[in-house]
Amino acid sequence: MIDEEQKAEQLTKLSNEIEKLIDRVADDVREQRGAEEERRASGFVIYLLRNTENAPFQTLLLKKVGIATNDIAQTPGFTALKDYCERLSLQARVEDAIRPSREFINPCLGIIVDGWP
Amino acid sequence: MTPQEIANILDEHEKWLSRAHSGSRANLARANLAGFTLEKVNLKSAKMSGANLQKTILAGSNLSHTDLFCAVLDGADLRDADLQNADLRGASIRNVAFKGANLVGADFRGGTLMFGTDDDEGQRDGPTSNQQGADLSYSAMPNASLAGAQLAGANLSGVNLRKADLKGANLSGCVLVEADLSGADLQDANLSGALLDNTILKHANLSGANLDGCDLSGADVTGANMVRNEDSLPFEVREVLNMHYVWIREDGRLGDRAILKNADLSFIDLAAVNLSGADLHGANISGANLSNVLLVMSDLSNTNLKGTNLSGATLEGINLAHADLTDADLSHAVIAPVDLKDQKGQLTGRKWPANLSGTKLVNANLKDADLRNANLAGADLSGADLSGADLTRANLTDAIFKTEQLADAKTDEKVGDS
Structure with missing residues (x-):
């Protein structure tokens, strides 16, 4: 049984977390214009989302509460980020199959911002 | 995903490609297709980002313009496959058979992976990994068409690229240690900063290639055409x-x-x-x-x-x-x-x-x-x-x-x- 309240609460948290990425993308765009050694972004950037323990957010935990990537893509936070990225000629999308390194067996959740020079 | 489900998706995709009013674009994003035999299938322009294609047989398949972003292709068979303009950014491509494959305009560039938010102490992590290009090490790519391919920063160690067409390809910063590029056409390719240790470039065409920052002392350039x-x-x-x-x-x-x-x-x-x-x-x-x-x-x-x-x-x-x-x-x-x-x-x-x-x-x-x-x-x-x-x-x-x-x-x- 999916607890709708728990799902809504989790989506709100994720939405807020994703909205914070607007500042992060703004910083990275600024750095991109600066000296080469300061640049973090290249090609595409995967922004991993953190869980409460500061670790990458495992997709499995989302599925347990019935959250799909489409649900995340419809949150106000993601919509705001997507709109912001579009103004910068960048494209944002939700990706739930990120493996940050070989140590992670389960896929993690992140936002991909594509279109960096 | 059952074989029947995959077959249905392929049928619908074929219809979609033929511009019939029925059918739908194949969405195999994050699908687990490891080990399946998908020989000579038409997956042109399909969405396969994050798909697990480990040891999948895709020989002779049409994967042109396909979204293979962050897909796992380790050990896959892509011989004679058409991968023109495919998006292979961030994909894992170790030990893949690409013999005779058409990779013209394929994008193998890497990206950046980092945490989106600061940690509890307000510290911002730097990029954690994946800043380099794709890992294609020990793949077999003889006779492959890679003209104009974006391979910047890719790990091509030990790759067999004999007689491959790499005209105008971006190989800047690539690791080409022990790669075999005998007879390859690298005309106007960008090899700036590429690592060429024990690289075989016998009879390769390097005319007009950018070799800035390359140390060719450890490479075998016998008979290579290297005029610039x-x-x-x-x-x-x-x-x-x-x-x-x-x-x-x-x-x-x-x-x-x-x-x-x-x-x-x-x-x-x-x-x-x-x-x-x-x-x-x-x-x-x-x-x-x-x-x-x-x-x-x-x-x-x-x-x-x-x-x-x-x-x-x-x-x-x-x-x-x-x-x-x-x-x-x-x-x-x-x-x-x-x-x-x-x-x-x-x-x-x-x-x-x-x-x-x-x-x-x-x-x-x-x-x-x-x-x-x-x-x-x-x-x-x-x-x-x-x-x-x-x-x-x-x-x-x-x-x-x-x-x-x-x-x-x-x-x-x-x-x-x-």
């Missing part, structure tokens, strides 16, 4: 050459004589150019194309001319003392004395012979070369082809050669082994 055009030279060097061309054209009234002591002119294409009177002492001109060049009365002493093509060049009165011409092609070159003129351009009757003293001509091709009056004292002619060469009045004191090398050469008298 003048545009690839630093601005200052191009300026010096331009001023020299003016100097020649204006008979010394305008422009300046080229002084390019110790300059790096390796693999440059200066065929049929008039560089007479230039000072190139100590320059690195190895592997260059100087065929039919004019270097009358030029100073090329102590230069590195290993493997340089000087066929048909006019080298009258040249100073090549202690230059290294190992494996150079000097066939039909004119290395005879020059008739000196006075300031009014009148012949003085004096002749200025070419100086090849102490020159290394090991395995050089001197077939039909005109070496009349040349000073070859102490020159090393081991293995050089002197058939048809004119050595009349040449000074061969202490030169290293075997008598039989002179069997078909024109000499004043028979000279013994030295």
Whole structure:
């Protein structure tokens, strides 16, 4: 049984977390214009989302509460980020199959911002 | 995902591709297709980002314009597959069979992975990984078409790229350690900063390729065509050459004589150019194309001319003392004395012979070369082809050669082994 309240609460948290990425993308765009050694972004950037323990957010935990990537893509936070990225000629999308390194067996959740020079 | 589900998706996709009103674009994003046999399927423009395609057989399949972003393709069979303009960014592509695959315009660039938010202490992590390009190490890509492919930063260690078409491909910063690129076409490819340790580039076409920052000392470039055009030279060097061309054209009234002591002119294409009177002492001109060049009365002493093509060049009165011409092609070159003129351009009757003293001509091709009056004292002619060469009045004191090398050469008298 999916607890709708728990799902809504989790989506709100994720939405807020994703909205914070607007500042992060703004910083990275600024750095991109600066000296080469300061640049973090290249090609595409995967922004991993953190869980409460500061670790990458495992997709499995989302599925347990019935959250799909489409649900995340419809949150106000993601919509705001997507709109912001579009103004910068960048494209944002939700990706739930990120493996940050070989140590992670389960896929993690992140936002991909594509279109960096 | 069951085989029937996959078959249905493929059917719907085929319909979608045929622009029928039915059907839908295949969405196999994050699908687990590991080990499936999907030979000769049409997945053109399908969405397969994050899909697990480990050891999947996709030989002969159409994956052009397919979204394979961050897909896992380790050990997959992609022989003869069409991957034109496929998005392979961030994909894991170790030990994949790409023999005969069409990868024209495929995008293998890497990206950046980082946490989107600061940690509890407000610290921002730097990029954690994946800043480099795709990992294609130990993949088999012989005869693959990779023209214009974006492979910047990719790990291509141990990859078999024999006879692959890499024209105009971006291979900047690539790791090509122990990669086999024999016979590959790398014309106009960008290899700047690529790691070329134990890389095999035998008979590869590197003409116009950008090799800035590449150390070729550990690579096998036997028979490779590595000439680069003048545009690839630093601005200052191009300026010096331009001023020299003016100097020649204006008979010394305008422009300046080229002084390019110790300059790096390796693999440059200066065929049929008039560089007479230039000072190139100590320059690195190895592997260059100087065929039919004019270097009358030029100073090329102590230069590195290993493997340089000087066929048909006019080298009258040249100073090549202690230059290294190992494996150079000097066939039909004119290395005879020059008739000196006075300031009014009148012949003085004096002749200025070419100086090849102490020159290394090991395995050089001197077939039909005109070496009349040349000073070859102490020159090393081991293995050089002197058939048809004119050595009349040449000074061969202490030169290293075997008598039989002179069997078909024109000499004043028979000279013994030295």
